[in-house]
Amino acid sequence: MDLPPSPSQVPPQLLADPVFVQALAGRDFAVVFAMAHQAGVSFNRISEGCGIKADRVSKVARGKAAVTALETIERIADGLRIPGAFLGLAARSWEDKAASPGAELDEGDDPMQRRRLLRGALAAGLTGTALTALATTRQSLDQALAAEVPADLADLEAAAESYGYGYHGQPPTRVLADLVADFAEIRPLLADPGPVAQRVRVCRIAGQMAGMAAIVLHDLGARTEARGWFATASRAAAESGDRQLHAWILAREAMVPLNYGAPKAAVALAERARHTAGSRPTAAATLAASVAARAYALAHQDDQAREALTAADRCMECLDDSQRADTWLTHGEQKHHVHLSHALTALGDTRRARESQTRALELSAPTSTMTRTLLKIDAAACAHHDGDTEQACRRTTAALTHLPADYRTGLVHRRARDLYRSIPATHQHERAVRDLRDALAA
Template identity: 45%
Template sequence: MDRRRFLGAAAVAASGAVALPGIAEVRRGIDAALSGSDAGDLAYLEGAFERHRGGYRGRSPGEVLAEMRGDLDLLRDVLTRPHAAGVRADLARTAAGITGLVAIIQHDRSDQRDAHGWFATAEGAARESGDREMLAWALARHAMVPLNYGAPKAAADLATRARGEAGSKPSAAAALAAAVHARAAASLGDHDSALRSVADARTIAKHLDRTQAADTWFGYPPQKHHVHLSQAFTLLGRTREAYAEQEAALALTRTPSVMTRALLEMDAATCLNVDGDPSAAAGKAAAVWQHLPHAYRNGLVRTRAEALHHALPEAARPHLTEALAS
């Protein structure tokens, strides 16, 4: 190349008049490989899991589910993109958490089939992530679906699997699994197994750190502990212990959630029936139902109220029958 041609080529390169084809795309690709083009979406989804797992906070299940819809769309989109192995594992863990929260809401809304489906999704994501604690949490929460909707044997099996995944280290998942197993065993009439699981839940709960005992759907706070044991002792017919657990749960906060208070009061009504006062039991349950916001009347509280209605003698049913029909 002679000197003039060399200088001309140099001038063109210096002026930028002619760019190499695709050079901008190459730079973006290098940048993405260095920093991760999905970093913003991944960080947002991790924050969404932390935000949503705080519970209802005075909102109805339907309201919370509606708020999560956009995050679910984003999660679906991000999961279809390629990721490095470590990033994919973290994303799978976040997906397990978010889909597990949806399953909890569907459980509370009495959509059993959809709750089972979302929990299956959460369990699959947890397995992909390799996080056994997350898997134990998903299994323990899943166990509450058959537990609360008439299949205690299935609940006991899921809770047992959750205990196995949780291992020996004290965790919210292990405590929840023990408490759910206690309730399932009580429903099955296996009092000895139920009391052993109650003891296990109490022991684990005493050793939880602040994070594990946080008042979220992912934690096992003291109030939740007492709510579970209230139901276990109610099912066992041990009303003195059940009343004590109800009082302990209500004493932990001035403003328990609508659902928490309603479930505890339904337990108290059931205890009245066990103690031989079915009229008072029906009256208390009817009063709880009549003061319940309509958004909470088609889920778990109705299931608990209907179980009491079935257990009442025929003569004591009309008052509660009328309330449930309203």
């Protein structure tokens, strides 16, 4: 039976406030309670509605206490009438499906309508509304992974294969919207009983698509959301029994901390990926060794980085043509040199780094906008390492300036900012350095 209206219900406009939505996603109840109070919901009402003592509500709102227990979080969702998806929970019993965030994206709706809604939400950027829609779609499959499977999967397998070819000149948000719309089609296949072999196929597709959605979110700079999608991908891959897919997901996940300032965490994930992939030379094993080399280099563990580079090269030489294809799910020569470029640049081996940059650019299609930009920033970092800081800044500024707006993502910005931060203070007054700083600020 539905619950009656709650006197502590937060005003509907709060659920459209990006700050409030972000606080809910992070379960930051200091912000949640404080904003609810500012919107006219007294601490006493929050206390009564959520079954929490009033003095504790006040302490939480002031950051003097925290809420971590799942049972308490569920009482807060029910007391404040916050739909479960906002807090990473299942839909609450009182929720009106039509008013639930992401409900318009439910699997019962027309797939084209779902795709249009996702594109519209993402076109405005990774706002609270868009992130809620993404999380709702992912969590719905998480809930269904406990069930069994069904039917003809050829279309979904073909869709997963097509997404593996990357952006192909499309804006990342457009690719993400389409990916998530197709990903939502997987859930019904997990809801019906069927042969084990069919469930294995469905879980494999789910792992591939969730992994690729995580890649796009990583490229866009949405680290928390990327980790959530990688977790779903890992769960699906583990259930499918495909160790190579699981290793690929772990290696790709390692690139989140790798590219956002946590190389030691990246090392741990990359080594897990190497262990999962096993000793055979596969695309996943080659990727895992390549990512490990980059992480070790950034962590200033040069010997381990060179060992991983040697292992990656050795694996690469043994890959057959199917595993050398130029897709996200395989490990082609172009991708290999992109990884080598970054690892060798971090190691200060600028001669070999430039060789890999040149080869990677030769193999990159003109539509590989993001990859080509990252290679240019690596080349600029080599120039800085070799003493030409002015040229390094000019190259990086040009790379950022000429980049289409849709590709000015968190990853590209972070790589350029890392170069800027490596420039000694004695150079900060120089024109080229100031131009780079202004380009980053813009």
